[in-house]
Amino acid sequence: TLRLICTTTAVQRKNVGASGPEKYTEAFIKKQIEEFNLGKRHLANMMGEDPETFTQEDIDRAIAYLFPSGLFDQQARPVMKHPTEIFPEQRKIQWGEDGRPFHFLFYTGKQSYYSLMHETYEKLLNVQKHQDQLMDEDLPLQKEKRNLAGSRWLTKIELEEMLLEKVSDDDYSRFIQLLQKLVALPCADIEEKYIQKFSKEVPVQLQKVLIEPLQYDERGVAFSTGEGKRKTASATAVVYDNGTGKITVNGIDILHYFPVLQDREQLLFPFQFLGRIGKHDMVCTVSGGGRSAQAGAIRLASAKALRSFVTEKEVEFMRQAGLLTVDPRVKERKKPGQEGPRRKFTWKKR
Amino acid sequence: RIMPVRWSRYNPSYLEPEVKTELYQKPLEELTEEEREQMELKAVRPIKAAPPTLSSSVFSDPMISKFTNMMMKSGNKVLARSLMSQTLEAIKRKQLEKYHKAPENEKETIECNPYVIFHQALKNCQPIIGLSNITRGGKTYQVPVPLTDNRKRFLAMKWLITECRENKHRRTMMPEKLSQELLLAFNNEGPVIKKKHVLHKMAEANRAYAHFRWW
Numbered sequence: 001t002l003r004l005i006c007t008t009t010a011v012q013r014k015n016v017g018a019s020g021p022e023k024y025t026e027a028f029i030k031k032q033i034e035e036f037n038l039g040k041r042h043l044a045n046m047m048g049e050d051p052e053t054f055t056q057e058d059i060d061r062a063i064a065y066l067f068p069s070g071l072f073d074q075q076a077r078p079v080m081k082h083p084t085e086i087f088p089e090q091r092k093i094q095w096g097e098d099g100r101p102f103h104f105l106f107y108t109g110k111q112s113y114y115s116l117m118h119e120t121y122e123k124l125l126n127v128q129k130h131q132d133q134l135m136d137e138d139l140p141l142q143k144e145k146r147n148l149a150g151s152r153w154l155t156k157i158e159l160e161e162m163l164l165e166k167v168s169d170d171d172y173s174r175f176i177q178l179l180q181k182l183v184a185l186p187c188a189d190i191e192e193k194y195i196q197k198f199s200k201e202v203p204v205q206l207q208k209v210l211i212e213p214l215q216y217d218e219r220g221v222a223f224s225t226g227e228g229k230r231k232t233a234s235a236t237a238v239v240y241d242n243g244t245g246k247i248t249v250n251g252i253d254i255l256h257y258f259p260v261l262q263d264r265e266q267l268l269f270p271f272q273f274l275g276r277i278g279k280h281d282m283v284c285t286v287s288g289g290g291r292s293a294q295a296g297a298i299r300l301a302s303a304k305a306l307r308s309f310v311t312e313k314e315v316e317f318m319r320q321a322g323l324l325t326v327d328p329r330v331k332e333r334k335k336p337g338q339e340g341p342r343r344k345f346t347w348k349k350r
Numbered sequence: 351r352i353m354p355v356r357w358s359r360y361n362p363s364y365l366e367p368e369v370k371t372e373l374y375q376k377p378l379e380e381l382t383e384e385e386r387e388q389m390e391l392k393a394v395r396p397i398k399a400a401p402p403t404l405s406s407s408v409f410s411d412p413m414i415s416k417f418t419n420m421m422m423k424s425g426n427k428v429l430a431r432s433l434m435s436q437t438l439e440a441i442k443r444k445q446l447e448k449y450h451k452a453p454e455n456e457k458e459t460i461e462c463n464p465y466v467i468f469h470q471a472l473k474n475c476q477p478i479i480g481l482s483n484i485t486r487g488g489k490t491y492q493v494p495v496p497l498t499d500n501r502k503r504f505l506a507m508k509w510l511i512t513e514c515r516e517n518k519h520r521r522t523m524m525p526e527k528l529s530q531e532l533l534l535a536f537n538n539e540g541p542v543i544k545k546k547h548v549l550h551k552m553a554e555a556n557r558a559y560a561h562f563r564w565w
Contacts, residue, residue, distance in 0.1 A: 150394065266402055
């Protein structure tokens with residue numbers, strides 16, 4: 001199993017919706033909303049303003065005027081907001097006054113998840129029936145391929161927010177498998193609307209980074225700068241046009257600075273990939289890290305600098321070759337109770 | 351080809367980088383359906399950074415770098431790399447000697463490219479079937495089991511290295527011994543090939559227990 005060390009922003013947001021069953025009934029929330037609206041109108045009358053056009057900012061200002069508080073914590077001061085913002089959107093209590101639950105799948109424990117699975121399976125059967133009908137009439141099956149690359153399924157957190165209850169990893173993967181099965185059928189276009197509820201657009205190109213234009217120095221030679229990091233080493237590279245292929249690091253020629261062949265190969269990698277070995281000059285400064293880390297940092301810096309000299313298609317090729325990504329691998333920390341990051345102390349029987 | 355070990359610092363959605371320039375210079379019409387889909391997928395997903403051992407130059411070979419890493423001791427990549435280059439040089443020298451001594455009609459059959467010899471020798475050393483220990487009712491049986499590509503390559507390289515480290519005279523250098531072994535393996539002779547045949551014979555002998563395998 002792969003354990004997530006890197007987390008996206010979606011994972012870090014605490015899912016308040018699915019933390020547990022609600023303590024407030026729907027009627028309670030409705031009452032709170034009515035009280036809030038009435039209170040808003042009274043407040044507007046008190047302040048001498050028009051009750052119809054009393055916005056949230058006016059409410060905040062009025063409360064700050066009527067109840068001044070010197071407390072430092074902003075969340076401890078008196079607040080008047082719409083009940084949906086104060087009471088987090090959790091599931092309302094699922095049973096009526098007589099104790100009988102509303103939903104027929106309540107006693108399964110995961111009512112919304114199972115009802116969703118039932119709905120999706122119903123759609124699947126629908127599509128299969130439609131397909132059989134078309135086959136009986138000998139009509140050609142529609143084979144338009146959906147653009148799989150441009151969309152992604154909902155993540156587990158997003159599904160939890162949609163259903164307002166906790167979804168386990170197994171359940172989530174089962175749901176995704178069912179959706180994929182539905183999409184794989186040829187006549188899935190009928191249920192397109194239903195499927196769109198669960199798929200999200202992915203930004204089509206990962207080229208969100210701006211390519212800087214070329215700068216020109218005093219002699220009229222075009223140049224561009226780039227910065228790169230690897231482990232603890234940071235490097236800045238300036239790539240000049242109309243050069244002979246000379247590369248200088250911290251004022252020293254690369255043959256003297258990097259005696260190892262592997263490091264020099266890494267420096268020349270971006271140039272060799274684009275086929276521009278003898279055409280550019282490079283001057284770099286690098287500090288920190290070790291021999292290989294410095295070489296990697298300079299490689300990244302020179303690849304970033306070369307982006308301004310090259311067409312967009314070649315920039316995309318460079319990205320797919322792994323030249324433009326920052327290498328996130330760093331030294332793993334030592335843990336307490338162990339000798340190193342992974343090595344444990346020698347186990348003695350007694 | 352390389353699988354992540356336990357957990358990695360990259361998000362699981364990151365794809366492996368593709369370094370060879372020929373694939374990028376192909377015009378759009380020559381790509382098959384699968385390649386087109388892969389290109390579309392690559393356009394959307396983020397890609398991992400290329401490792402320092404990988405480069406787009408003609409001289410970098412993933413198999414050779416894997417072998418160099420296996421030969422490396424305590425992180426001394428400089429020494430391992432120099433040993434590897436000396437081995438390839440030694441192979442080239444021996445083959446050239448043979449080439450110049452051979453009569454005219456045999457000159458074409460002698461292979462001089464050390465990379466070709468290395469790849470062919472590794473291929474000849476790879477076992478097809480392996481043995482795994484399965485315990486049933488207290489007794490451990492050696493059951494014949496199919497091997498994955500990765501495992502075959504790993505075993506071939508491991509056997510070559512252990513063979514060169516142990517069965518040599520104290521004074522012979524590693525490059526010399528390795529070049530000898532590689533040339534023997536290229537011609538399907540030598541101790542490593544013998545080891546492979548022994549493993550195959552054991553697997554054939556234990557054929558009766560093949561039904562113990564449940565995967």
